[in-house]
Structure formats: C-alpha cells, structure tokens
Amino acid sequence: MKITDSQVLHVAGLARLKLDSSEVERFQRELNSILAYMEMLSEVDTADAAPLHHTFPMTNVFRPDAAKESQDISDALGNAPQHEDGFIVVPKVIE
C-alpha cells in the first residue's frame, strides 16, 4: 500500500495537524518506509488468534457512586491559557 500526498493531508486533517509542503513530502516518504516494513505482518496466519488489547482484561472497574471532594476550580483553571468567571475562554464557535 503506497500512501499518497493527498492521503497525508487527509490524515493530518483528522489529527488536527497543519503541515507545510516539506513536511508533507517528508511524512509521505517516512510513513511509506515504515508501512512497507509493517507489511511483514501479512505473512502471519492469525485466523485462530483473538486480538489482544490488554494484558489483563478487566472490565467495568467502578468506584462507589458517592459524592467526594473534588479539585478546587481556581486551581484547575490555573493551567488554562485563558479563563473568565470560572469558565475557559475559546475562540467563537457559533456565529
């Protein structure tokens, strides 16, 4: 599978990355070389292999549904690039 420059741009859009033309050229070349290496997986017979996503499949790890102290809002907002009246400010989303 060869990845084209328009696919590089498509993937960059999905990943919310803006690439300049030299980056597009470079990622196209590098991704193709890495993906070519990964082609080796096609020689493995996995017909009987269940996918492994996690070493210890633990599901539904819940905590009791009880109210607890949570982080102070002003502390949490201390890391926000821009905030006002207890809210995070971002550029306008809706006209």
Next chain:
Amino acid sequence: MLATARKYRKSGKSPVDEIEEILERIRTDTHNAFITVDEQGALESARQAEKLIESSDDPLIGVPIAVKDNICTKDIRTTCASNILTGFTPTYDATVVEKLKRRGAVILGKTNLDEFAMGSTTTTSNIGPSLNPWDPGRTPGGSSGGSAAAVALNLCAGALGSDTGGSIRMPASFCGITGLKPTYGSVSRYGLVAFASSLDQIGPMTSSARDAALLFDAVKGHDPLDSTSVPQEYLPTDLDGLDLDGMRIGVPDDFFAEGLNPEVEQAVRFGISILENLGAKVRRIRLPHIRYGVAVYYIIATAEASSNLARYDGVRYGSRAPHAEDLVEMYLETRSKGFGAEVKRRIMLGTYVLSAGYYEAYYKKASEVRSLIASDFDEAFAECDLIAGPASPVTAFGLGEMADNPLSIYLLDIYTIPANLAGLPALSIPCGFDTEGLPVGMQLMAPCFREDLLLGAGISFQDHTKFHQVKP
C-alpha cells in the same frame, strides 16, 4: 539508595548536607540530565527527613530521587520535554510520587526525556539531548535518558522512568545501570502522562538490583485511581537475593539473530554463563513471533498515542497559539507549533492505521499478532523460569546518528518491545563492556508478577559480579 541510607544511619551524615551536596553536583553537571530541579522543595524535604530519621527506620527517608518529566508532580512544572505543555504545572502528585513522599524520600526534580517519551535517544527533547555519562558525544539512550544519566552520574540515589517499548531498559543498558520494567498493572499509572495506555509502565532506575527492589516495592501496589491497576496482594521483595541452583533459564535463539552487535552478544553470553556458574540450567528456546514485535508495536503504540495526544488542543492547559480566528484554526496552530517532528510522525502513523479502510489491515492485525507473541511467552515459561538475552542490539551510539532514518531507530527496540506487548516484567542489568568501554545490558524476563524472580536473580548476579559498580 541503600548506600545513602547507610550514610545516614551508620555514619551519622545529615540528610540536609547530603541533599546540598547533590544539588551542587547537579548545578555544575553538564549532561543535561534534568529539566527542572526543585532545590527549595528538596531542601525542605531534607530538613523534614532530619527529624523523621530519629523516629523511623524506613530506608527511604531522606533518599534523593529524580523523577522523569512525564510523571506529574504537584506544584513542579511537568513538561514531557514538549513545547505544547509550556506553562503546565500539575495540581496533584502522581500516585508513585505521593507514595515516595509519604515514605520520606526527597524529590529532587524532573529528568529529561524524548518528547512525550517517544524516542530511544533523548534527542527529541525540547531542551536538547541528555549526554551519555560514559562519552558525552553519545546518546544515553531513551526515552528515560535523563533518569539513566542522573543515576550513572550519582546526581540522585535512584530515579523513576517509564517504559512503553524499552524506555527504561534501553537507557539503563546504555548508561551501565539497573532498570526494571514492572508487570503491566503493578505500578499505578495515575499521574503518568499517557503515551500508549496498554503498554506504559513506571519503574525504577538505580545503581543496583537491590535498590531497584527497594524503589519498586515503594511504588507498586493497587491504586483505585488507575482502572488498569491490578487488585491483588503485593509482597515485599526479598533483598537477600535468590538461590539460582536449578533455576531454568531460557535463551531465545530469536534474540541472537541478525542485527545483534557481536560485542554485545559476547558480553551477554558471558553474563548468561555467570548465571550458569551460579547453578542455573540454561536451555535454548524459541519465540517464533518475536520478529514481528517492532511492526506490531509501532502500530499499537502510535494508534494509542494518536488518541491520547488528542487532548493537547490548547483549550484547558498547556500552550495555545494566539490570534486564531476560530476554534479549528486554534487546534491546528497550537498542535502544529507545539509538537516536535517525532511526535507528529507518530500521531500521523497512529491516525493512519486507525483510519477508515486501514483499521483491519493494521490495528486489528497487529492486535492479533500481539496475542501470538504473548502465547509464545506462555509456552516458553512452561519450560523455564526466566528468559535471558540482550537489552539492546547495540551499545550507546553517537548523538544524532540515525536521526534521518526513523525506522532504523525503531528497530533498536526489538528486544525490549515484547515484554510490553505481553505485559511481562523485565530487568536490564550491566553484564560487561564493549571494546570502547561502553556498558552492555543483559535483559532478564519473567512471567507476570514474578518480579521476585527477576530482582532475586539480579541481586544474586550482582553479588557475584562488579559490572554494576564500575562508574563512568
């Protein structure tokens, strides 16, 4: 760490004096091991240690620890060596840090790493590379290169690193120290900045296996704040070591194949012969799917990373590109300026392998081969107690070497990746030097939750060898 404890207990040295000396060494050191040093916090903890030491015999009291800068520390900035986290100061401690503080250890500061722990050289850091203590023209390995260099240079008594595909063991081998990647789920990931959540694990980097056991025991255990933390009883490690008589050690042919530097092979085979002299029974084994490990890993790890790193959008914390007209432009500008080239490359690869039309061929296939790799280990451990081999195919190489060939750097993780994919614990210990005097690491692997075997064998090996005592 035990040496520091002995200084306090046997020689009556003051923790404040010890910490002041170490801070002075850090100030004058030129290996770029630290990103942030918390001098005031460290001295304050040292003063407290001075009082605590009278009333408690905990060997961790006053012991200076360095923490990799992808582990959150309350009120100390945590950068992941990335511009995108500029201005970020955690409001809480990672569980591992909290545990160490509670035991009276002194947190010195934060060590250098590859950006977001993505790399094997510590050169993708936004503050520039750490330098190898044995030769400043070479890489200390990565991604926990700052922690490895700090331990080797005696700029701390022990350090925490994180290991997703070898990031503790590889720099440990390049710097001549001991590094443990614990069983997945045995050390809490709460407060560890996520790279690949099904593979990441925090572990100790120290100057001996005994110290590694001490630090591992201090940070391990179930944590309700990490839903992948395994709830079970965690017993303390026996610091006396292990009788190796009759222990079955498997040596995979697949670890001594093409691409292994002959001098590394020689040193590792010598290390294995020492285990044999101590009574271990060595046998050849096969791990037939190991050769697919790198391909599997760079699909799964980048897929998980592309998802984990979606949170860096300039909204809630970290840097934000100014003057964006709308929200999407703010995301694009923030992320494009904030991430370095290697992180972008991995986000691109991970996004691609998860994208419509490619998921089956890459991510699903890789997850299936991952289970075959785990089965290889199940079969191997039915006939042996430990597996031994090299930690890295090479010794420390020149800074910037291979920089324009990412695949060649990825291939260096070939011996370390399998333990992450299968969740197994693995240890790297010094076992010799190449002809240029650079350290070589031997890797031992054990079944899940058998760190007692790994560390016990490591302690016994080091009680009979001096490789770990040689300083740069």
